[in-house]
Amino acid sequence: xxxxxxxxxxxxxxxxxxxxxxxxxxxxxxxxxxxxxxxxxxxxxxxxxxxxxxxxxxxxxxxxxxxxxxxxxxxxxxxxxxxxxxxxxxxxxxxxxxxxxxxxxxxxxxxxxxxxxxxxxxxxxxxxxxxxxxxxxxxxxxxxxxxxxxxxxxxxxxxxxxxxxxxxxxxxxxxxxxxxxxxxxxxxxxxxxxxxxxxxxxxxxxxxxxxxxxxxxxxxxxxxxxxxxxxxxxxxxxxxxxxxxxxxxxxxxxxxxxxxxxxxxxxxxxxxxxxxxxxxxxxxxxxxxxxxxxxxxxxxxxxxxxxxxxxxxxxxxxxxxxxxxxxxxxxxxxxxxxxxxxxxxxxxxxxxxxxxxxxxxxxxxxxxxxxxxxxxxxxxxxxxxxxxxxxxxxxxxxxxxxxxxxxxxxxxxxxxxxxxxxxxxxxxxxxxxxxxxxxxxxxxxxxxxxxxxxxxxxxxxxxxxxxxxxxxxxxxxxxxxxxxxxxxxxxxxxxxxxxxxxxxxxxxxxxxxxxxxxxxxxxxxxxxxxxxxxxxxxxxxxxxxxxxxxxxxxxxxxxxxxxxxxxxxxxxxxxxxxxxxxxxxxxxxxxxxxxxxxxxxxxxxxxxxxx
Numbered sequence: 001x002x003x004x005x006x007x008x009x010x011x012x013x014x015x016x017x018x019x020x021x022x023x024x025x026x027x028x029x030x031x032x033x034x035x036x037x038x039x040x041x042x043x044x045x046x047x048x049x050x051x052x053x054x055x056x057x058x059x060x061x062x063x064x065x066x067x068x069x070x071x072x073x074x075x076x077x078x079x080x081x082x083x084x085x086x087x088x089x090x091x092x093x094x095x096x097x098x099x100x101x102x103x104x105x106x107x108x109x110x111x112x113x114x115x116x117x118x119x120x121x122x123x124x125x126x127x128x129x130x131x132x133x134x135x136x137x138x139x140x141x142x143x144x145x146x147x148x149x150x151x152x153x154x155x156x157x158x159x160x161x162x163x164x165x166x167x168x169x170x171x172x173x174x175x176x177x178x179x180x181x182x183x184x185x186x187x188x189x190x191x192x193x194x195x196x197x198x199x200x201x202x203x204x205x206x207x208x209x210x211x212x213x214x215x216x217x218x219x220x221x222x223x224x225x226x227x228x229x230x231x232x233x234x235x236x237x238x239x240x241x242x243x244x245x246x247x248x249x250x251x252x253x254x255x256x257x258x259x260x261x262x263x264x265x266x267x268x269x270x271x272x273x274x275x276x277x278x279x280x281x282x283x284x285x286x287x288x289x290x291x292x293x294x295x296x297x298x299x300x301x302x303x304x305x306x307x308x309x310x311x312x313x314x315x316x317x318x319x320x321x322x323x324x325x326x327x328x329x330x331x332x333x334x335x336x337x338x339x340x341x342x343x344x345x346x347x348x349x350x351x352x353x354x355x356x357x358x359x360x361x362x363x364x365x366x367x368x369x370x371x372x373x374x375x376x377x378x379x380x381x382x383x384x385x386x387x388x389x390x391x392x393x394x395x396x397x398x399x400x401x402x403x404x405x406x407x408x409x410x411x412x413x414x415x416x417x418x419x420x421x422x423x424x425x426x427x428x429x430x431x432x433x434x435x436x437x438x439x440x441x442x443x444x445x446x447x448x449x450x451x452x453x454x455x456x457x458x459x460x461x462x463x464x465x466x467x468x469x470x471x472x473x474x475x476x477x478x479x480x481x482x483x484x485x486x487x488x489x490x491x492x493x494x495x496x497x498x499x500x501x502x503x504x505x506x507x508x509x510x511x512x513x514x515x516x517x518x519x520x521x522x523x524x525x526x527x528x529x530x531x532x533x534x535x536x537x538x539x540x541x542x543x544x545x546x547x548x549x550x551x552x553x554x555x556x557x558x559x560x561x562x563x564x565x566x567x568x569x570x571x572x573x574x575x576x577x578x579x580x581x582x583x584x585x586x587x588x589x590x591x592x593x594x595x596x597x598x599x600x601x602x603x604x605x606x607x608x609x610x611x
Contacts, residue, residue, distance in 0.1 A: 026095035029173035051084030109141030270564035341380035562587035
C-alpha cells in the first residue's frame with residue numbers, strides 16, 4: 001500500500017471536503033501530483049510517526065541522564081510534541097518552498113529557452129510544435145516541466161492551445177514566465193508574429209540577469225562572512241575556553257562538550273552553509289544537452305536472414321569492432337574517465353575499502369583511505385572542467401566569426417568551412433573536423449550534430465550548437481539567431497566573471513583562515529603541554545584531560561575543518577561542490593603533515609610537585 005493511500009485511509013475523514021486553497025495552489029505550482037486533502041493526511045501521518053520517534057528518543061535520553069519519572073514524562077512529551085509539530089509544519093511548507101525553487105530555476109532557463117523558441121519560430125513552427133520540442137529536451141531546465149504541463153493539456157485533456165497557455169500562466173510559479181505567457185497569448189490570439197517578441201524578450205532577460213547577479217553576490221558575501229565567524233573561528237575559540245577551564249580551581253573539564261564542538265558543530269554548520277549556497281541561483285542551466293541520433297544510412301533497407309556464411313562474417317565483424325574498441329580504450333585509457341569522472345569511482349572506492357580492511361583503523365589510515373577514494377576522481381574531474389572552460393572561452397570568438405561569415409551571404413555549410421580556418425583555441429580542432437566532414441559530403445546539420453556530441457563535455461557549448469543547428473533547419477540566414485546566442489553566452493560569461501572575481505577574495509580569506517586555524521591549534525597544544533595536567537594545592541585539586549586525548553580531539557577537528565573548508569571554498573567560487581575537492585585534498589594533506597610530524601610527537605611537561 002502506498003504511503004499516501006495509508007495516510008488518507010487513516011486521516012481522510014478529517015481532511016476530506018475541506019478547502020486548502022493556498023496549499024492546493026502551492027502543490028500545483030510545485031508540480032506535485034496529489035490533492036491538498038491527501039497531502040494534509042500525509043502531513044498528519046508524518047507528524048504522528050515523528051512524535052512516536054520523539055517519545056522514544058526522550059525516554060532514552062531521560063534514562064541515560066538518570067532523570068526522575070516526572071522529568072522523563074515531561075521530556076517525552078516535550079520532545080514528542082516538538083518533533084511532531086515541526087514535522088507537520090515543514091511538510092505543509094514544503095510545496096511552497098519547492099515552488100519557489102522552481103521559480104528561480106525557470107527564471108534562470110528563460111533566456112536560453114526563449115532563444116530556442118525564437119529559432120523554432122523562424123521555421124514556421126506553431127506554438128504547439130515549439131512546446132512539444134521543449135517538453136522533450138532535458139537541457140532547458142524547469143522549462144521542460146512547464147512545457148510538459150502544456151502538452152498534457154493539449155494531448156490528454158483535449159484543450160485548445162490558448163486555453164492551455166492560460167492554464168499554464170495561472171499555474172506557473174515564475175512571475176517572469178507568467179508575464180511572458182500573457183503577452184504571448186495576446187499575440188497568438190490576434191495572429192501576430194511571435195518572432196520579434198521573442199527576440200526582444202531575450203535581451204530584456206539578459207539585462208535582468210545582470211541586475212539579479214549583483215544581489216546574488218551581496219548575499220553570498222554575507223553568507224561567507226557568517227560562515228567564517230560561526231563555523232571556522234567560533235569552534236576553536238570555544239574549545240580553547242573549555243580546555244583551559246579545566247585548570248581553574250573548582251572547575252571540571254567536560255569532554256562531551258569538546259566532542260560536540262569537533263564532531264557536530266563543524267560538520268553540521270558546514271553542511272547547512274553548503275545547502276544555503278546551493279539555493280542561490282546558479283549561472284549555468286542544470287541538465288545535460290540532448291544529443292541528436294543521426295539517421296542510419298541503411299534505414300528502409302529490408303533485412304533478411306542469412307546463411308551460415310553470413311553468420312560467420314557477422315561474427316567476425318562483431319569481433320573486429322570489439323577489438324577496435326578495446327584497442328582504442330587501451331591507446332588512451334584516460335579518455336573515458338575524463339569524459340565521465342564518475343567511472344573512476346568503480347576502481348578507487350574498492351581500492352580505498354581494501355586499504356582500510358588490511359590496515360589498523362586510525363585517524364591517519366582513515367584519511368589515507370579517503371584520499372585513495374577521492375583523489376583519482378578529483379584529477380579527472382579537474383581535467384574535464386578545464387576542457388569545458390577552454391571550450392566556453394573559445395565559444396564567443398566562434399560565434400562572431402560564424403556571424404560575420406553568415407552576414408556576408410555565405411550558406412551555413414560554407415560559413416562553417418570558412419570559420420574552421422580561424423584560430424579559435426580548443427575549438428579549432430573540432431571545427432577542422434567539421435570542415436572536413438562538409439568537404440566529404442556531409443550536410444551542415446549532420447556536421448553540427450556530430451560537433452554537439454564531441455563538445456557535450458561543455459553543456460553551454462553543446463546547447464549553443466543545438467540552437468544554431470535548429471535555426472539552420474529553418475532558413476539559411478541565421479545571423480540574427482547567432483547574434484542572440486552570442487549575446488546569451490557573453491552575458492553568462494560576464495556574470496560568471498563578475499561573481500568569480502567577487503568571491504575569489506572570500507575564497508582566499510577562507511583558505512587563509514584555515515592556515516590561521518592550524519597555527520592557533522599548534523600554540524594551543526604547545527601551551528597545554530607546558531601545563532601540569534594534575535596538581536593539588538591544599539584542598540584545591542586541578543585535573544586536566546590527558547594530553548593525547550586533547551591532541552586527537554584537535555587532530556580530528558582539524559581534519560573536519562580541512563575537508564569542509566576546502567569544499568566550501570570551491571563552492572563559493574564556482575557554485576559546484578565537486579570543484580572544492582581539490583582544496584579539501586590540499587588542506588587535508590597539510591593538516592595530516594602538521595599533526596603527524598609536529599604536533600603529535602610533542603611531549604608533555606613534567607608533572608608539578610604536589611604540596
